[in-house]
Amino acid sequence: MSHLLEKVRQEKPLIHNMTNQVVMNFTANGLYAVGATPVMTHAKEEVEEMAKNASALLLNIGTLTTEQVEAMILAGKSANKAGVPVVLDPVGVGATTFRTTAAKQILQEVQIACIRGNAGEIANLADIDVQVRGVDSASDMDERQLASEAYKRLQVPLAITGATDIVINKEEQVMISGGHPLLTKVTGTGCLLSSVIAAFLTVTEDVTSAIVDALSYYSVAAENAATNQIYPGSFQVAFLDQLAAVDGEEMDKKKSRIRSFE
Amino acid sequence: MSHLLEKVRQEKPLIHNMTNQVVMNFTANGLYAVGATPVMTHAKEEVEEMAKNASALLLNIGTLTTEQVEAMILAGKSANKAGVPVVLDPVGVGATTFRTTAAKQILQEVQIACIRGNAGEIANLADIDVQVRGVDSASDMDERQLASEAYKRLQVPLAITGATDIVINKEEQVMISGGHPLLTKVTGTGCLLSSVIAAFLTVTEDVTSAIVDALSYYSVAAENAATNQIYPGSFQVAFLDQLAAVDGEEMDKKKSRIRSFE
Amino acid sequence: MSHLLEKVRQEKPLIHNMTNQVVMNFTANGLYAVGATPVMTHAKEEVEEMAKNASALLLNIGTLTTEQVEAMILAGKSANKAGVPVVLDPVGVGATTFRTTAAKQILQEVQIACIRGNAGEIANLADIDVQVRGVDSASDMDERQLASEAYKRLQVPLAITGATDIVINKEEQVMISGGHPLLTKVTGTGCLLSSVIAAFLTVTEDVTSAIVDALSYYSVAAENAATNQIYPGSFQVAFLDQLAAVDGEEMDKKKSRIRSFE
Numbered sequence: 001m002s003h004l005l006e007k008v009r010q011e012k013p014l015i016h017n018m019t020n021q022v023v024m025n026f027t028a029n030g031l032y033a034v035g036a037t038p039v040m041t042h043a044k045e046e047v048e049e050m051a052k053n054a055s056a057l058l059l060n061i062g063t064l065t066t067e068q069v070e071a072m073i074l075a076g077k078s079a080n081k082a083g084v085p086v087v088l089d090p091v092g093v094g095a096t097t098f099r100t101t102a103a104k105q106i107l108q109e110v111q112i113a114c115i116r117g118n119a120g121e122i123a124n125l126a127d128i129d130v131q132v133r134g135v136d137s138a139s140d141m142d143e144r145q146l147a148s149e150a151y152k153r154l155q156v157p158l159a160i161t162g163a164t165d166i167v168i169n170k171e172e173q174v175m176i177s178g179g180h181p182l183l184t185k186v187t188g189t190g191c192l193l194s195s196v197i198a199a200f201l202t203v204t205e206d207v208t209s210a211i212v213d214a215l216s217y218y219s220v221a222a223e224n225a226a227t228n229q230i231y232p233g234s235f236q237v238a239f240l241d242q243l244a245a246v247d248g249e250e251m252d253k254k255k256s257r258i259r260s261f262e
Numbered sequence: 263m264s265h266l267l268e269k270v271r272q273e274k275p276l277i278h279n280m281t282n283q284v285v286m287n288f289t290a291n292g293l294y295a296v297g298a299t300p301v302m303t304h305a306k307e308e309v310e311e312m313a314k315n316a317s318a319l320l321l322n323i324g325t326l327t328t329e330q331v332e333a334m335i336l337a338g339k340s341a342n343k344a345g346v347p348v349v350l351d352p353v354g355v356g357a358t359t360f361r362t363t364a365a366k367q368i369l370q371e372v373q374i375a376c377i378r379g380n381a382g383e384i385a386n387l388a389d390i391d392v393q394v395r396g397v398d399s400a401s402d403m404d405e406r407q408l409a410s411e412a413y414k415r416l417q418v419p420l421a422i423t424g425a426t427d428i429v430i431n432k433e434e435q436v437m438i439s440g441g442h443p444l445l446t447k448v449t450g451t452g453c454l455l456s457s458v459i460a461a462f463l464t465v466t467e468d469v470t471s472a473i474v475d476a477l478s479y480y481s482v483a484a485e486n487a488a489t490n491q492i493y494p495g496s497f498q499v500a501f502l503d504q505l506a507a508v509d510g511e512e513m514d515k516k517k518s519r520i521r522s523f524e
Numbered sequence: 525m526s527h528l529l530e531k532v533r534q535e536k537p538l539i540h541n542m543t544n545q546v547v548m549n550f551t552a553n554g555l556y557a558v559g560a561t562p563v564m565t566h567a568k569e570e571v572e573e574m575a576k577n578a579s580a581l582l583l584n585i586g587t588l589t590t591e592q593v594e595a596m597i598l599a600g601k602s603a604n605k606a607g608v609p610v611v612l613d614p615v616g617v618g619a620t621t622f623r624t625t626a627a628k629q630i631l632q633e634v635q636i637a638c639i640r641g642n643a644g645e646i647a648n649l650a651d652i653d654v655q656v657r658g659v660d661s662a663s664d665m666d667e668r669q670l671a672s673e674a675y676k677r678l679q680v681p682l683a684i685t686g687a688t689d690i691v692i693n694k695e696e697q698v699m700i701s702g703g704h705p706l707l708t709k710v711t712g713t714g715c716l717l718s719s720v721i722a723a724f725l726t727v728t729e730d731v732t733s734a735i736v737d738a739l740s741y742y743s744v745a746a747e748n749a750a751t752n753q754i755y756p757g758s759f760q761v762a763f764l765d766q767l768a769a770v771d772g773e774e775m776d777k778k779k780s781r782i783r784s785f786e
Binding site for chain 2: 768
């Protein structure tokens with residue numbers, strides 16, 4: 001089995017999460033289920049030291065303050081200097097001016113290995129003034145066009161997640177189907193996914209593969225979890241179980257079904 | 263089906279929660295299960311903008327700091343100006359001077375659409391110096407007398423929750439039975455209920471009905487969840503499931519059983 | 525039944541937790557399952573008042589800031605003055621300079637009734653420069669030697685938890701086996717255990733027995749929970765259930781199996 005998931009499980013990378021207060025517990029439990037080791041600290045007094053010793057750093061702006069922006073930039077720069085990959089999750093960009101400004105400032109001062117967000121967040125981050133429609137829509141800008149335009153402007157590998165996920169990096173565009181609508185009924189599933197991408201980035205130099213494998217794995221776990229559950233409380237429990245249960249072998253079998261390349 | 267629950271599910275109101283760190287995750291998942299859309303931000307830098315664009319604002323003082331009091335007042339005033347209803351959950355009022363003072367200050371500076379708390383919290387908030395006893399008690403002040411006296415002093419619609427819930431607004435007093443003692447064994451069930459009231463307030467002008475419907479719905483979900491569970495871990499999961507499973511039709515059938523009017 | 529667990533359930537001690545943001549919800553639900561009453565406040569404005577009125581105080585440095593160190597010391601001193609026992613959980617000591625310094629400062633300024641941590645944390649706190657190995661290891665310092673050396677230096681009752689737990693207090697050393705590896709796959713199980721020790725300390729003057737009983741109870745709950753679960757999401761739910769289900773009678777039957785004395 002050569003799947004990156006198995007490498008994560010062997011190496012148990014330490015993922016430093018500077019994330020919002022709503023999802024801290026779920027993120028930590030999710031990373032344990034994946035096979036990684038979570039750590040959460042946000043104090044300016046220690047984030048530089050923690051970030052440089054971690055395998056990856058996750059910056060999530062869900063519950064942000066001015067002080068946290070500063071701490072994230074300190075941590076990000078420390079990670080950059082040590083060659084530690086940094087993932088940015090621009091939660092709610094566009095909802096307030098403070099949030100949008102903060103995300104752009106982080107992006108300007110820290111070198112980011114991957115941004116994961118939904119179509120609206122990515123559009124706002126890239127200053128694309130458009131009502132984003134579904135990927136199957138006949139509108140003047142579907143999500144694949146958005147991905148291309150956002151990548152052109154941001155020049156950072158993107159994971160744009162939704163009913164269908166899109167990964168874009170340089171010339172490549174990969175679409176990942178699967179997953180399950182119940183993911184949208186459990187808070188923090190997007191946030192955790194960003195942390196999972198961070199974990200996968202620690203085991204390969206191939207950024208596109210890391211992101212695509214992380215998203216594929218997440219989709220399969222969600223599908224499996226939804227097999228016997230229709231309500232969100234039970235689904236959340238089953239999803240954590242499936243993040244632990246799914247292995248590289250299952251991924252290798254299913255990946256041709258859920259991925260399509262341009 | 264005319265039940266307000268169904269209107270919440272259709273309109274998916276955005277509920278801005280400024281709540282304590284213990285219950286953020288549970289509150290977000292609970293609001294998703296109800297059919298509303300949670301957002302959590304607490305920074306002074308953005309709460310005014312977020313609150314005025316939300317459908318309702320929830321202020322919960324469970325883990326409070328001086329800075330958070332200021333932010334809550336900013337958000338509350340912004341919500342007031344925009345006509346966005348504000349619910350106050352005065353967690354632990356009476357436990358410390360700081361907490362009591364903060365709750366009263368918020369109440370003075372922000373126009374509140376509903377206060378939800380237990381009998382002790384409401385008594386402390388209204389400066390009623392009494393040992394509150396159960397609603398069936400023969401003491402000199404039972405919970406219904408407390409409700410009347412507290413309403414007279416506070417002049418804000420009240421939801422006083424306990425083994426039996428009491429809603430009081432102007433001349434009206436409604437009692438809601440049902441629910442389940444396991445609710446007291448899961449942290450945040452009171453806090454989430456305040457957010458659910460906020461969600462119901464967004465779909466009607468009739469404040470009393472909004473509160474009564476929210477409490478009735480919550481009672482039914484708890485009863486259903488307790489049918490097959492006797493322990494708190496499983497009950498919490500089942501309760502989130504039931505918040506999603508219960509619908510307007512079930513509510514219409516059960517409401518005559520669980521509500522009684524003065 | 526004379527088990528301390530039953531006394532906790534009768535007395536429902538109020539445990540004031542100043543703990544990290546990742547585990548607040550799990551800690552509160554766990555304490556309810558045990559039969560105690562959790563309260564969480566961290567603001568300098570109120571922690572002194574809260575701590576002195578609580579039955580026990582828990583200080584956990586998982587997500588620390590300079591301000592939180594100050595607040596913990598204020599609360600700790602207030603608890604000391606009122607005779608309220610204080611438990612310290614030195615999460616991640618050794619990971620950053622800030623964290624190590626903060627833990628030592630708290631230890632210097634506050635009288636601690638018990639420190640609970642894993643072997644690495646305890647070694648770092650006691651300035652023991654050693655790679656700690658498992659308790660069955662043939663290395664030059666196994667966990668029992670570490671316990672003795674750390675106790676000699678710190679002069680505080682210690683609960684060193686791992687595959688086998690060690691409790692050391694003065695001349696006594698007790699080992700507790702049992703438990704389950706799935707505990708390491710759920711975030712906050714160590715943190716909650718520290719709060720459970722705090723709860724047990726409120727019902728007896730015998731510190732060693734309080735710690736040993738708390739650890740034994742936790743081990744049994746974990747074993748029971750793992751009987752039917754192999755994945756972490758379901759295990760977490762089952763573990764909360766078992767914390768509520770295990771009673772003094774079951775503990776009395778099992779304690780001779782899981783405890784061994786030097």
